[in-house]
Amino acid sequence: MKFSEIIEKFEIELVQGTSLTAHPDCNPQVTGIASLETATAETLAYCEGGKYAAIVGETAAIALILPVDEELQRIASDRGIAWVATPHPRLLYAIAISLFYQPYQPKPQIHPTAIIDSSASLGQDVSIGAHAVIGENVKIGAGVCIFPNVTVYPGVEIGDRTILHANCTIEERSKIGADCVIHSGVVIGSEGFGFVPSDRGWVKMHQSGIVVLEDCVEVGCNSAIDRPPTGETRIGYNTKIDNLVQIGHGCKIGSNCAISSQVGLSGQVIVGNGVLLAGQVGVANQVKIGDGAIATAKSGLHKDVDAKAIVSGYPAIPNKLWLKISAVYNRLPEMYKLFRRMAKK
Secondary structure, X not given: OEHHHHHHHHHHHOOOOOOOEEOOOOOOEOOEEOOOOOOOOOEEEEOOOHHHHHHHOOOOOOEEEEOOOHHHHHHHHHOOOEEEEOOOHHHHHHHHHHHHXXXXXXOOOEOOOOEEOOOOEEOOOOEEOOOOEEOOOOEEOOOOEEOOOOEEOOOOEEOOOOEEOOOOEEOOOOEEOOOOEEOOOOXXXXXXXXXXXXXXXXXEOOOOOEEEEOOOOEEOOOOEEEEOOOOEEEEOOOOEEOOOOEEOOOOEEOOOOEEOOOOEEOOOOEEOOOOEXXXXXXXXXXXXXXXXXXXXXXXXXXXXXXXXXXXXXXXXXXXXXXXXXXXXXXXXXXXXXXXXXXXHO
């Protein structure tokens, strides 16, 4: 594919208001995508910022996606490398990868070893892999792909073009929207952790609610989303959940959120739209997180977080304060020695 053709695809896909600047003289043939370090004389790579200038000066890539940085553009031009510059180089890189690679998806077919209840409803062009089990009254939309060993409990609804990867489990009455991706080992709609103490020990509280995933939700490997005692646990439109995430019963997560690996949400947590939870963040029961908030890695959220706030630490505090405290922490040994000397005097 000619580099100019790739740039045309960028222009079609880009968000409104984004501008591109391209090297005017170079239009090489591009056969694939690679990193700056591993690129060859036929591949396209990208660079996020000026700190990679030395690598740009050495890369074998035939074309580059650059940020709006005149120095990087000069280096690429001096080396005869074709380039396109944008305020969003990582976004262009994502689009470029999709031009050369699409994930494997089997042809529409039903494997003879799949077990499908006669009451289940299947849309057109559905693919169901070996040893998958589809329960009573399940509704599966058009173009859905179910890989081997998936188990779908009774009463589940799955929207058009959703992909269920091998060995995931969708428990009773869960509702999954269109264009979702559920990766291997995920359990959607498992029982929430509901036990009530009594004189005779723990009494189980049955979880009669459901889990709802809106359209375009993606759930990473070995994550679990629990159903509540009543009502629903809901994941909003286009929210992305990483591997090894636990979402407790009754949580409400807004749209366009990103939840990283090993995050744990206790019961009835409410998360606004566009929230980012970095790795290993823990959220206590019934905490509310406002729109656009960010919790940095390993933060412990024990109280509500305002919209657009950035919090860090355990327990979580404003990020700027946490950075100041972290700087002081490294000086504690010398401060302690000073304190001891002053105490003796």
